[in-house]
Amino acid sequence: MEIRMIQSASDVLVFEGSSPMLLLGKVSLMAEPFAEASPLGWLTNSVAVAAFIALLILWAARKATRNAQRVPSGFQNFFELVVEFIYSQVEQIVGKKLAPRVFPLLATIFIYVAIANWFGLLPGIGTIGFGSEPTQAALTLSADDHHIVPLLRPPTADLNLTLGMAAVFMLVWVYLTVRETGVIGFLKHTFGPKGGIKGLLGIAIVPVFLFVGVIEMISIALRPVSLSLRLFGNVFAGENLMHVMSNLADAYNLPAFVTFLASVLAPLPTFFLELLVGGLQAMVFALLCGVYIQLSTAHDEGESH
């Protein structure tokens, strides 16, 4: 048995004897720059796709709102449907008071993440690229026997993007929380005793709530990490799964046409699964952001309900 050297956590191939036994995936953990040593080192295959998606969203938004009519039709109708759906969800979570302020961020997150996730399912994204070896440094298709640098990478499979979005969200979260409850209000909300317990029992229970507050602070500090890693992990795993399914037949010495058919048919169920996961993860990211905002402003909103 031989274990090939692993280039990344996802680049694992286990051999039994001379035949490959299990292929876990070949997608790089990181987005790869087009020219690493140049001042454009930040321009990775993921940033390029993110920029394209940003332009696509802005173009679509402009198309929907350019001649916005009171009686909608065509694309405006669809855009309004999406906006209304997201707004109703946001309103249910954060309440009527905060919804208008929170909605733009959560809607942007949802739309941006969903499109980025689904964009990664387009043929060629992550599979067309340059060989990493000098001899393979030509535009090529992905193959299981060599690693390629994909020309395009789903942006949500780049931790920079998911972490960046989570960071932006946390800044907005801090702003909204301080604005709604104030610093003292937030500290009281986090560390203060709850449940209206008074008297000696109330005093005795204060250390417990202080301890709970510390745990809550740790949980808040870890939110951007959990948010970003969850999304990154799901999309990255999906990319790996798609690659594995596409190259499933490569591991066996089958006729070329069977290998070709398998590379087309095997990823199909995964493709639909990834469509679902893409939308679901966008929803999860946006809804969790909404829930975090609601939790930190709950008492304020709760009083007004």
Add this chain to the structure above:
Amino acid sequence: MDSLTILIGKMPTILASAAPEGSDVSIFEKFGVNWPKFLAQVLLFLIVYMVLSKFAFKPIMAILEDRKQRIAESEENLKRIAAELEEADIKKGEIISEANARAERLVSEARESAEAVAEKKRNEATNEAAQIIAKAREAGELEKNQTMAELKRDFGRLVIDTTGKVTGKVLDDEDQEKINSEISAQISV
């Protein structure tokens, strides 16, 4: 099953090779996270966020709000119209019942008036008929009298002529007067 067992057995080796190889390789480096790439992604997201907020969500929300208000206004109008309709229905009922009452009154007045006119006309007709009958009677009487007078005169002349021829006597005026008065008395009887 064997493959899975081998894989599980080799898992520590796999994980060890997937983990940072040296202490100088951080988890961020392993995932390709660095400031320029991070800031590029943040900047892109912020641009989308701000542009969408200002130029997409704001106008669409304004339209949705406007539509919501218009729908609320329409509903209010609908309620008002329904109330007005109900009121109009009540008024209509009142007007119809009032009209019915007036019509009944008019009909009864007309009936009374017609009856009065008919009575009047009937009386007039009766009077007229009585007058016609009286006139006819008078005319009949007059005609009868005339006829009687003519009859008396003719009969008297006939009797005088006959008496004169039978008796061969020329009747003087006194005889003729006497015969005429006897005949008149007998005819009257």
